[in-house]
Amino acid sequence: MARINSRQVEAFRATMLTGSVTEAAALMKVTQPAVSRLLRDLQALLKMELFERRGTGLVPTAAAMALYTEVERSFVGLERITAAAEEIRGRRTGSLRIAALPALSNGYLPRLTGQFLKERPNLNLAFFGVISPIVVDWVLNNQCDVGFAEVPIAHSGLPSQRLA
Structure with missing residues (x-):
């Protein structure tokens, strides 16, 4: 089984934070199609739908909400690593x-x-x-x-x- 990559997770997180693929793309400084592709690939790897289309927007599924909790934990861990590196550097x-x-x-x-x-x-x-x-x-x-x-x-x- 292929493994998810950090860009896919970043695209997922940005979409969850902003509620929009377009805004997620702006946050990540990439194109909207790039974020759409990253999300599509992530969903295929995980074999689950993360978002449902409703009108002109996306709504996270229950699976996306559960996954987001884990993603945030990992980002908090990364932020702690960054803070620790700054402490060590200083x-x-x-x-x-x-x-x-x-x-x-x-x-x-x-x-x-x-x-x-x-x-x-x-x-x-x-x-x-x-x-x-x-x-x-x-x-x-x-x-x-x-x-x-x-x-x-x-x-x-x-x-x-x-x-x-």
Whole structure:
């Protein structure tokens, strides 16, 4: 059995939203015959009538109403994916693991990152208080994203910057 495609679903949704194939075409920025073809192909694939002609317009069938509920769920999911991508792109979500000397991880760094977290409420920030050799090991093995250790760092493959 052939599979439905996203353009067919988009045409169905646009027609349900606007109540008209012509308006659905305008919404999709395609021609009215293109939307009609997409709807016809979708109905053939699903083996069900989605719209009935009444006068000059289309009326959704009970099957169309039931299908529309599922289509809207998928579009909400797509909108959530888009929003998540925007959050990730803006670095406002995700996780950040910071390994540091206990004196830093237990007091100074959490206070320092307060404003950073207010601007990124969906960011999960974790501090780990460990000694410098472990900080270096964790950074090298991707067990943390950022490390604060005592200098000197005795590893040439690890970029470092002196802070004070």
